[in-house]
Amino acid sequence: MSAVKFGIVVFPGSNCDRDVAWVTQGLLGCPTRLIWHAERDLSGLDVVVLPGGFSYGDYLRCGAIARFAPVMASLREHIARGGYVLGICNGFQILTEAGLLPGALVRNANLHFICERVGLCIERQDLLWTAAYPTGSRITLPIAHGEGRYTCEPDTLKQLQDQGQIVFRYDPVAPNGSLDRIAGLCSPCGRVLGLMPHPERAADPDLPGQDGIPFWQSVIQGLAA
Amino acid sequence: MRFQAQIQIHLRPSVLDPAGVAVQSSLHQLGHTQVQQVRIGKHIQLQLEAPDPETAQKQVRELCDQLLANPVIETYQIQVDPIRS
Numbered sequence: 001m002s003a004v005k006f007g008i009v010v011f012p013g014s015n016c017d018r019d020v021a022w023v024t025q026g027l028l029g030c031p032t033r034l035i036w037h038a039e040r041d042l043s044g045l046d047v048v049v050l051p052g053g054f055s056y057g058d059y060l061r062c063g064a065i066a067r068f069a070p071v072m073a074s075l076r077e078h079i080a081r082g083g084y085v086l087g088i089c090n091g092f093q094i095l096t097e098a099g100l101l102p103g104a105l106v107r108n109a110n111l112h113f114i115c116e117r118v119g120l121c122i123e124r125q126d127l128l129w130t131a132a133y134p135t136g137s138r139i140t141l142p143i144a145h146g147e148g149r150y151t152c153e154p155d156t157l158k159q160l161q162d163q164g165q166i167v168f169r170y171d172p173v174a175p176n177g178s179l180d181r182i183a184g185l186c187s188p189c190g191r192v193l194g195l196m197p198h199p200e201r202a203a204d205p206d207l208p209g210q211d212g213i214p215f216w217q218s219v220i221q222g223l224a225a
Numbered sequence: 226m227r228f229q230a231q232i233q234i235h236l237r238p239s240v241l242d243p244a245g246v247a248v249q250s251s252l253h254q255l256g257h258t259q260v261q262q263v264r265i266g267k268h269i270q271l272q273l274e275a276p277d278p279e280t281a282q283k284q285v286r287e288l289c290d291q292l293l294a295n296p297v298i299e300t301y302q303i304q305v306d307p308i309r310s
């Protein structure tokens with residue numbers, strides 16, 4: 001079986017890019033390429049990750065400026081080719097700003113930057129991203145954001161619910177006030193995933209909290225199959 | 226012609242504005258209990274060159290739709306005035 005190839009986009013202000021690379025390359029041994037936002041070459045990649053951080057200083061709105069980076073046109077082509085895209089935290093914000101996932105992520109309801117571990121329930125286990133979790137898993141992952149409250153129009157929410165696009169929900173409560181406790185959602189086909197929690201920060205056996213490990217194992221197993 | 230644009234951006238009424246709620250609460254604590262519906266937005270001003278006022282208006286709307294405002298969560302109002310040299 002051939003190794004899964006990861007690409008991680010680095011925007012000015014990204015700060016979780018190397019955390020992701022540490023997991024995909026350092027721990028899982030998968031070839032991983034860091035891609036500067038001004039580059040356009042995403043050829044040969046299976047999964048492109050938009051990492052957490054503060055792209056362009058979060059100026060105007062989180063993800064608003066990153067959305068127009070040269071690499072984003074290539075990202076759309078990557079999706080059209082059948083490639084997988086994972087947006088974590090700021091990456092999720094960029095995906096919504098770019099219209100690749102519906103809705104928006106706005107200021108936390110309590111106005112605080114929340115940095116803690118939160119409970120999550122996994123709503124879809126038939127996806128590339130979650131298949132390795134035992135059925136009915138309730139997991140704990142870290143979050144670290146000031147703008148993570150998911151919001152969308154009622155008809156969009158209904159569509160997300162009806163099409164099973166909600167992948168992760170905060171459980172039992174959404175600390176940021178997210179609509180319908182949404183922590184992560186996917187495109188209708190499931191190949192584009194955005195989530196506010198950080199699976200890459202809970203995947204090193206030497207660190208406390210390892211509920212992110214099955215996330216990455218799901219991807220590896222799913223693409224190697 | 227050179228124009229000055231004033232752009233007001235607000236969260237849509239359906240989107241909770243927690244900062245507005247916090248400020249309203251503070252105003253109430255200061256005794257200004259008559260205050261209601263505090264909403265905090267953004268003000269952007271910029272200058273641009275355009276052949277006429279209509280084109281300037283149109284261009285500013287395009288800037289708003291493309292980047293300055295996110296129609297999913299925000300609304301905007303613009304005012305575009307010629308700058309007299």
